Amino acid sequence: MPSALLCVKNLSVHFGGLKAVDDVSFELGAGEILGLLGPNGAGKTTCFNAISGVYPPTSGEILYDGRRANGTPPHGMAKLGVGRTFQIxxxxxxxxxxxxxxxxxxGDHYRGALWRSLASWKKRSIADEADEILRTxxxxxxxxxxxxxMPIGNLRRVEIARALALRPRLLLLDESFSGLHHSEILHIEGLVRHIRDTGVSVLLIEHNMKVAMALSDRVVVLDHGRKLAEGLPSEVSSNPAVIEAYLGRGGSGNAA
Ligand SMILES: Nc1ncnc2c1ncn2[C@@H]1O[C@H](COP(=O)(O)OP(=O)(O)O)[C@@H](O)[C@H]1O
Ligand SMILES: [Mg+2]
Structure with a gap:
């Protein structure tokens, strides 16, 4: 694997007695697309919230670009180059x-009176930058x-555009394909690959196992807050424990 951009070490996030994330470790290499999978309630979004600074870890470590990031608030992580989208x-x-x-x-500089007070050349150049991201x-x-x-497919793209506005080095995508139909899924798959090809590493939570397996270089599977499996999509999709975690509940093989 290329050198690690993100290192999650023995991460636990507890809510009272609930171990939403329980001693989870994984690494994300620079330029990699890593899929974070698992049934509903497995702890995927909580992992994202810990990495992006929304919740402090109960224990364990988050290393970003070689530096300990525990306790860095969301705007601090954004400044360091961690962009994210939200499941909702x-x-x-x-x-x-x-x-x-x-x-x-x-941020707030580009709203209301502050925006109106900017010189018109400045507004134009910011709008041009926004348009370049919208083109992407x-x-x-x-x-x-x-x-x-806008329909949900376009809203998900607006979310990605807003995350790209931070010029991230690491992009966290929380179910960006959820609720989309086939052609939209194909479009966003292409977009995620393009984003990666511009040098951004991607950690994606995906509801649809087929999409996650097609797009990810490697996958990590969580279940009940714990890491159940990790490896190449081909290895993990034939792992009996993973099949049991998905098919044992709900039966579709497509659980979140
Ligand atoms: N802020 C919170 N307070 C209490 N429990 C939470 C909170 N966020 C998530 N949980 C619980 O943690 C567990 C993992 O949730 P989540 O990370 O959202 O799962 P996933 O994204 O894999 O579906 C669930 O049981 C959920 O109800
Ligand atoms: Mg979730």
Missing amino acids: VHPFVGLSARENVIVALG VGLLDMADRRVGQ
């Missing part, structure tokens, strides 16, 4: 796609559309 999308629904990316580019995610022709009117 939460863009600014009253704003256009371009405005959503502009806000992500500049395939939404440039909808830049002026209010995101509240």
Whole structure:
């Protein structure tokens, strides 16, 4: 594996008596797409929340780019180059796609009176930067559309665009394919590969096992907060414990 950008070491996150994440370790190499899989409630999103600084680990260590990142708040992790999307999308629904990316580019400086007070050349250059990101995610022709009117496939792309506005080195995608149909899934698969090819490492949580297996270089499977398996998609998808974790509950092989 290439040198590790992210190192999760014996991570535990407990909520009272519930061990949502329990002694989980894995590494993500620079330029890698790593899939984080597991049934519903396995602890995947909690892992993301610990890595992105939303929850402090109960124990264990998160090393990002060789530095201990425990306790760094979300905006600190964002500054270090960790961008993320959310399982439940939460863009600014009253704003256009371009405005959503502009806000992500500049935080509160790019809203309301502060935005209006910027020189017009500055506003133009920020808007151009936002448009370049919208082009990357395939939404440039909808830049002026209010995101509240967009279908879920486009909302997921707006989420990715907002995360890309941070110019991340590590992108965390929490179920970016959820609720999409086949052609949208193919489009976002292509987008994730393109993002990786620009030098961004990707950690993705995926509901759909087939999508995760097709896209990931390696996968880590969680179950009940613990790491159940890790390896190449081909190895892990034939692992009896993984099959049992997925098929033993719900029977579709497609659980979250
Ligand atoms: N903030 C929280 N407070 C209490 N329990 C939580 C919290 N966040 C998640 N959990 C619980 O932790 C477990 C793992 O949740 P989560 O990480 O969201 O799973 P996944 O993303 O794999 O579906 C679940 O039992 C969930 O109910
Ligand atoms: Mg989740």
